[in-house]
Amino acid sequence: MQWNILGHETAIRFLKNHAIPGKTRHAYLITGPEGVGRETLALAFAKALNCQNPPEKGEFCGVCLACRQIDEQRYPDLLILRVNEGSKDLKIDQIREMQQKLALAPYQSPYRMVLIPDFQRATIGASNALLKSLEEPPSKALLILTADARECLLETIASRCEVLRLRPSSVETLERYLVDEKGIAANRAKRLAHLTGGRVGTALSYDQTQDLLDAYDDALTDLGDLLNSRLRERLQFVEKLQKGKGSSREQIAFLIATWLTFWRDVMIRREGADIPLVNIEHEGRVNETAQLIPSRQIKKMLKDHEKALVNLDANLNPRLVIENLILTLPLLQVA
Ligand SMILES: [Zn+2]
Structure with missing residues (x-):
């Protein structure tokens, strides 16, 4: 099975190579505008790292227990750390609490993984706290951050991550994808593709x-x-x-x-x-x-x-x- 993601070919190729044992780094930063598919890509990477039945190196099956649990965001070795509901920022306490978990040995995966979406919302205190995990990562730790742009983060953080920059698809490519792969009526697909400027995640959520x-x-x-x-x-x-x-x-x-x-x-x-x-x-x-x-x-x-x-x-x-x-x-x- 391919990663089954629209676009982002370079980033996918890069992460597939990094999903091979011995090639994985401690920290990744996926940047791009909201709705472009940052989190989908991060979860695909997690599946490629943990699939129990990979059809090929760097691929994932999508049906084994690990793949399904990652899709449903309840895989024991993957913590997804979001801004608390009702809050604007990611707080330092959340980072500290996460760091205690990150230091523990993984249950079943080769890695103890933490995904932090929208890291541009971290306070300065939270950013500085995270630096520690990047400077001296626990041996099995794997951090994936997403953000609107590299420039929204402290450079000391970005420079310690493998940075992958995602761009929206062309409006025409997204329009075709919505019709061919998602069965959306042509008129509506055109409208969604234009309205979202080629951001697939946003288009699909608008469609709902x-x-x-x-x-x-x-x-x-x-x-x-x-x-x-x-x-x-x-x-x-x-x-x-x-x-x-x-x-x-x-x-x-x-x-x-x-x-x-x-x-x-x-x-x-x-x-x-x-x-x-x-x-x-x-x-x-x-x-x-x-x-x-x-x-x-x-x-x-x-x-x-x-x-x-x-x-x-x-x-x-x-x-x-x-x-x-x-x-x-x-x-x-x-x-
Ligand atoms: Zn699998």
Whole structure:
């Protein structure tokens, strides 16, 4: 059986070689944007290291007890250390507790493995604590970190890991994969591939949540309406948002992040760049807006939306943030 993963051929070849006894290192760092398949790759590597019935060197069977337990994330020698629910950061106590386990002998595997997804969320204290495990790893220890980018981590950590950098697939490749391998209808596959910019994990999770695609459409419809509304209607929109369910920080962040993808698309069309649109379903409106607004103003919109997201993150009042943003939107035409 092949690793059965879309793309990432170089990384897979690399890890297959490292899954052979004697070739395995103590620490790996898999980087790439969220939803690109970092964790899937890490788990495949764990299977290749532990499969009881490998069909070939560096491969795994996918059906033995070890393979199944790793898939279900309940393999006794694999600890997956995540940020605690409700918390933003990975804490130093979690790292210390993990280190005590890491020092024990494995139950059945050649390794005591720890996977830490999203290590960019570790506090400085947690990062420094982890350094110890990287500088003097217990003999059977194997650490796999994932992160958005190498630059998000202390260089002293990254430099002690084998670093594998993952990129999204092309939109066309993902679209074909979703149709051929996942049986998703062609139209939907096209939309998911564009919306996620070729990130397979995100596409599959969007496919499972119809509400999310609807929310995306609603957000873009709202923006279209606002661009054609004068001040009074815009303020009414903010008012309505405040009373409705859409008033939480997360929901407003979603709204603004979605609008940002629209402005990026508008910029792509305005500049005639050969880059696939994110909102392929709204291509007509994207083209129309690109014709009506000069580049300078589109750039300002991009900046304003990015700044609004930063402000939300910095705990500014969500209502003020969205109100400010809406008032700076250009007025296209009033029907
Ligand atoms: Zn197996």
